[in-house]
Amino acid sequence: MSDAALTETGVETGTERRDFIRASVVNVLGNAVKIVVEAAAGLAFGSLALLADAAHSVADLVASIVVLVWGRSVYADPDDTHPHGHQRVEPLAALFVGSVVALLGLNFFYESVRGFIVGVDVRFSPILVAALLFAMADMYVLYRYTTWVNETVDSAALDALAVDCLNDIYTTIAALVGIAGVFFGYPLLDAGAGAVVSVLVIYQGFEIGRENVSYLVGAAPCEDDYQRVVEALRSHPAVEGVHDVAVFYDGTDLEVEAHVEVDGELTLVEAHDIETELIGRIRDLDIVGDVHLHLDPAGIGEWKDAEENRE
Known part of the structure; x- marks a missing residue:
């Protein structure tokens, strides 16, 4: 900013x-x-x-x-x-x-x-x-x-x-x-x-x-507000998928947590720039306060899925 x-x-x-x-x-x-x-x-x-x-x-x-x-x-x-x-x-x-x-x-x-x-x-x-x-x-x-x-x-x-x-x-x-x-x-x-x-x-x-x-108590927002957050993430040209999205109230503002899938061949600097742009997009929504994103290489799957498979 x-x-x-x-x-x-x-x-x-x-x-x-x-x-x-x-x-x-x-x-x-x-x-x-x-x-x-x-x-x-x-x-x-x-x-x-x-x-x-x-x-x-x-x-x-x-x-x-x-x-x-x-x-x-x-x-x-x-x-x-x-x-x-x-x-x-x-x-x-x-x-x-x-x-x-x-x-x-x-x-x-x-x-x-x-x-x-x-x-x-x-x-x-x-x-x-x-x-x-x-x-x-x-x-x-x-x-x-x-x-x-x-x-x-x-x-x-x-x-x-x-x-x-x-x-x-x-x-x-x-x-x-x-x-x-x-x-x-x-x-x-x-x-x-x-x-x-x-x-x-x-x-x-x-x-x-x-x-x-x-x-x-950190309740979830209405469906329209939830979809506004998801659409702001999905509409970025570098985003290939979004999952594990959690949107909830922290006071009167919404807090957003999400995993975003991007090209796994990106450099660390390129991935960082995309994450910064995405956080800015979400924070520009008047209903959102704080944002926490995790970037995943597209198509690899989640670490927790691997843990479940080993069991």
């Missing part, structure tokens, strides 16, 4: 890291403001709906802080203790966010059922409505900003935070429906709306977790 390309890559990574940190900080501040507004209004008028929504945001605040402190290390260079880099930190942070979302959904569902059983005690005030509308606007702006930043950063952790912002809007709508029920004399409407929304929150938290567990 040329010095100019290395410089460009370094600048790009630095910009992505800066954008990631900025978006994480904005998420922390946005959740903190929402907590203060809703908790103050909830305490003033005895609204369990607002206090529950504020408590939900406390966990969101913790998740945002974790992503800020933990997730940004994905942009750190490889070192002696992490020779392949820190790519798995990002899905680990996203998995934490997904777990928090699912647990909060379960808690919200429990509180909704409890409301049906023991009832609720809240005094209506326009301030409650104003606080909820502010919370919805706050989360919508936060969702749009995080999504916009993530179009270039493409971070699993930021994607999880954006989904969580969307969840906050749904839970706040549920709280708003509950406050409307109080106004019209039907306070149990709060519990019913909360139960419905909590199921959606649980599902979205589960989906965030499921996707990022795949990244962490």
